[in-house]
Amino acid sequence: MTPSLFRLIWVVFFIMVGRATATEALLAELEKANQLYEAEQYEAAIEHYQAIIAQGIENPLVYYNLGNAFFKSNQLGNAILSYERARRLAPRDEDILVNLEFTRAQIVDRVELPDEGFLINSYHFLLTRFTVNEVLRVGYVIYLLLILNMALWILVRRFRRWLVYPLVLFFVLTLMVGGFCYLKIQHDQVPTAVVMVTQTNVMTGPGENLQVAFKVHEGTILSILETRGEWVEVVLAGKLRGWVKKETLVEV
Amino acid sequence: MRLFLIPVMILTFPTLKSDGMLTTRHIVLGLISWVLLGILAIDGLFSVAESAQISQFRAEVDRTSLAQNETVNYRLIIEGDVTNVPTPTLPPLNEFQAYSSGRSQNISIVNGRIQASVTFNYILQPKQPGKFTIAPATLTVDGKTYQTQSLTIEVTPGRAPANMPPQGSRPPSSQQPRADYFVELSVDNDTPYVNEMITLSFRFYRARNVMGGLNYTKPKTNGFWSQDLPPQLDYRENVGGKTYLVAELRTALFPTASGTYTIEPATLQIRGTFFQAAQTLRSNAVTVKVKPLPTAGRPANFSGAVGQYRLSTKVSQTETDLNTPITLTVTLSGKGNIEMLSEPSWPELPDFKFYDSNSSSNVKTDNYVVSGSKTYEKVLIPKRTGTFTIEPVTFSYFDPKSERYRTLKSETYEIKVYGAEIDERETNLSRQDIRLLGRDIRHIKPVPAVLQNRGIWYTERLSFWLAIILPLGGLIGVFGYQRHRERLEADSGYARSRQAAKMAHKRLSTAKMHLTTHDSAAFHAEVQHALTHYLADKLNVPAGSITLDRVRSLPSIPEALRPTVVSILEKCDLARFAPVQHVSEMSETLTTTQKLITDLDKTWNG
Structure with a gap:
């Protein structure tokens, strides 16, 4: 019994702490990039930030600073892309949210998300305010509590009558959080993309000669539904659908 | 009376909602003014019912002495109920040429009393110099006759020097034919x-x-x-x-x-x-x-305004919260070069953000005088909460009539600012507004102590799935352990079987003690005891039923180990009658027995 509990704790500890951490060289690179930004050499700063990301480090801080550098060099599409990536990794960071909103106020397209009532709105709030890992962590803790509860239920016959209530509670909670984890992963797996060109036509189908459904401008965020060769089917704010050339977009 | 009350009521109504905010005070004031007007209206109805009242009928001239080639304005003013007054009868004006220049009506309210008047204007041009008396004019309303006073006018020959500029190529002369x-x-x-x-x-x-x-x-x-x-x-x-x-x-x-x-x-x-x-x-x-403006007594904030002005100020609200701006409106009105007026001096406002003014001017040229008003609007955004005083706005001008500088001061306002979080995300400012406020993105973040890679989801890792499965495995373990515990309690055979080897080894260690003291009988008794009890526990039978004969035939004993069991038991039986003296022989028996029990345990427990 004891060794298996030990291993369990070790595994949990590994999940919480055992993340890949950057080496000193990457920190030096970040320091250099920040110095270039402070010296208003935004283009050079962008290169250094991108070098860190190229090493496989996905960190909200790097994306945030990169977004700032893009904003300062007036590349609004790239700025929004970087802020969006930062937001995915740290969805409640106020600086990221403020700068993203600020940059989105400067682009051509105004996209208003429809108000769908309290329940749907708070569901969207939950979906967008937490990362997949955070949701999984909460779900895991509840799952562990359920397992512990079940173990107690098995071992201590005297308490079984009272243990039924937390057992049912944790069981329902586990189902709910598990379901939410599933939905959250589904939600985050739908790729979104940012328009990178000044203006592009969204066609009614995958072809140059078809009708133009609407036009989008740099910095607008689209959800990708399907990819077919050169073309991707996109949806704007859950309402407008159309096909757009792949090269005009970059996935978040 | 009734007719002119309607425009009066319409005119007073805007005071009800002049700044768009309907406070209790406004409503009360508005209601009071309407009630008063209602009383006045009823009063007016009664007075009409009685008779048309003319309170005054008088004559006026704009000057009493003039040159022969000038004109004089002669006015007949009727005050009172002027709804249906006839044109007054002019006195004989033989010494003048008279022209009518229309009538004008004027309604004013002074201390709640309505005063209305009609003025009939005439231009009189003297025919010759001299001193003339204008006889009273008469007015007949509803059979009643009213008379003005008589007036005296002196006409001097030629042009008055004040109106006659001396320069010019052809100075007009009254005497020469032109x-x-x-x-x-x-x-x-x-x-x-x-x-x-x-x-x-x-x-x-x-x-x-x-x-x-x-x-x-x-x-x-x-x-x-x-x-x-x-x-x-x-x-x-x-x-x-x-x-x-x-x-x-x-x-x-x-x-x-x-x-x-x-x-x-x-x-x-x-x-x-x-x-x-x-x-x-x-x-x-x-x-x-x-002439240059005098330097003596010139106020510090004087910026060149000349004329006669009045200053009025207004704030949009005196209570606000942190993200709601207040508008301070300053209106300069009067006679003078309105268009070119410079801004008044604004007070120091350290507790507010102070945004550029929006100015609009309204120039009138009534009565051949340039007058009008200029309005400045300032937007104040509170910086912090509390109660603040807006010091007066001042404006200085030079009055050429009295040849003195005058300084106007506005009211002082108390502004209460209540707290409210400024949510920058909610404000949806247009591009121009953003420039105006000087807003920018938030600054970059400094280098952290560690740079974590947060891009990998737990579901992409094997350790996560292990961490999911291991507690489940643990739970199965707990379940098995609990079942074992319950069987120990409920099933004595199971308990005996589980405890058998332990007990046997315990007895054998006792036997080992007898070995050291060379007590052959006790040693062999202990070994026999250990083995028979072990077998009885394992097979869940009474210990007495395990005899040498039974062991020889018992099917549950594995065939491979049966000879060993039989030989040990035989040895023990023999030793009771013929004690074994050799220690080496006894210790061999002991190890054989120990090995046998371990082997049996292995066979039975699988």
Whole structure:
């Protein structure tokens, strides 16, 4: 019994702490990039930030600073892309949210998300305010509590009558959080993309000669539904659908 | 009475909602004013029912002495109920030429009393010099006759020097007969202060009708800011015994700097027709000496305004919260060069963000005087919560009439600012607004101690799935452990079987003690005991039932180990009668037994 509990704790500890951490060289690179930004050499700063990301480090801080550098060099599409990536990794960071909103106020397209009532709105709030890992962590803790509860239920016959209530509670909670984890992963797996060109036509189908459904401008965020060769089917704010050339977009 | 009350009520209504905010105070004031007006209206109805009341009927002239070629305004003023008054009867005016110049009506409310008056205007032109008395005018309303007082007017021969500029190429002379057409340029004040309004009058005198078209060239007014004063004045004037029709064009001039300026002559071209030859009329030039404004007593915040002004201020609200701006509106109104007015001096406002003003001006030229108002709007955004005082706005100007500087001061306002978080995300500002407020993105973040890679989801890792499965495995383990515990309690055979080997080894260690003391009998008894009890526990039978004969035939004992069991038990039986002396033999028995029990345990437990 004891060794298996030990291993369990070790595994949990590994999940919480055992993340890949950057080496000193990457920190030096970040320091250099920040110095270039402070010296208003935004283009050079962008290169250094991108070098860190190229090493496989996905960190909200790097994306945030990169977004700032893009904003300062007036590349609004790239700025929004970087802020969006930062937001995915740290969805409640106020600086990221403020700068993203600020940059989105400067682009051509105004996209208003429809108000769908309290329940749907708070569901969207939950979906967008937490990362997949955070949701999984909460779900895991509840799952562990359920397992512990079940173990107690098995071992201590005297308490079984009272243990039924937390057992049912944790069981329902586990189902709910598990379901939410599933939905959250589904939600985050739908790729979104940012328009990178000044203006592009969204066609009614995958072809140059078809009708133009609407036009989008740099910095607008689209959800990708399907990819077919050169073309991707996109949806704007859950309402407008159309096909757009792949090269005009970059996935978040 | 009833009729004019309607516009009065309409006029008072906007005070109810003048700044768009309907406070209790406004509603109460509005209701009170409406009730008062209602009482007045009823009062008016009754008075109409009684009789039309004329409270006063009087005559006025704008001057009592004038030159022969000038005119005098003669006014008959009727006060009281003026809804249906007839035109008064003029006295005989043999010494004058009289022209009617229309009637005007005036309604005013003073201390809640409504006063209405009608004025009949006449222009009188003396025919000859002398002292004349204008007899009373009469008015008959509903059979009642009212009379004005009589007035005395002195007419001097020739032109009054004040209205007669001495310069000019052709000084008009009252005594000489003049041409049929001539033009004249004059100013009402040729020594004004800088920025004081003067009136430039261009007069066209004609004794005969003009058949052809007219082409007027304005005089050049370099050094002045000018404003036309419509409409054209038309009147008759007697010059040198000839009656001329005069058309007068007035222009307001504001000198921009001190010094001597000459207004170049204006010209009027009369185009030729079949009956008349073309003619160009040239006026005189006018010289104006502009005085500088006195330096004595000049306020520090004086910025060049000349005239007569009033200052009024208004704030949009006196209670606000942190992200709601307040508008401070300052209105300067009066006579003078309204367009060119500079901003008043704004107070120091350290507790507010202070945004650029929006100014609008409204210029009127009623009665040939440039007047109007200029409004400045400032937007104040509170920086912090609390109660703050807005110090008065001040404005200084020079009054040329009294030749003194005056400073106007507005009210002081108390502003209460309540707390509210400023949510920058919610404000949806347009691009221009953002520039105005000087907002920018938030600054970059500094280098952290560690740079974590947060891009990998737990579901992409094997350790996560292990961490999911391991507790489940643990749970199965707990379940098995609990089942074992329950069987120990409920199933004695199971318990005996589980404990058998342990017990046997315990007894064998006791046997080992006897071995050291060379007690052969006790040793063999203990070994026999251990083995038979072990077998009995394992097979869940009474210990006494395990005999040598039974062991030989018992099917549950594995065949491979049966000879060993039999030989040990036989050895023990023999030793009871013939003790074994050799220690090596006994220790061999012990190890064999130990090995046997371990082997049996292995066979039975799988």
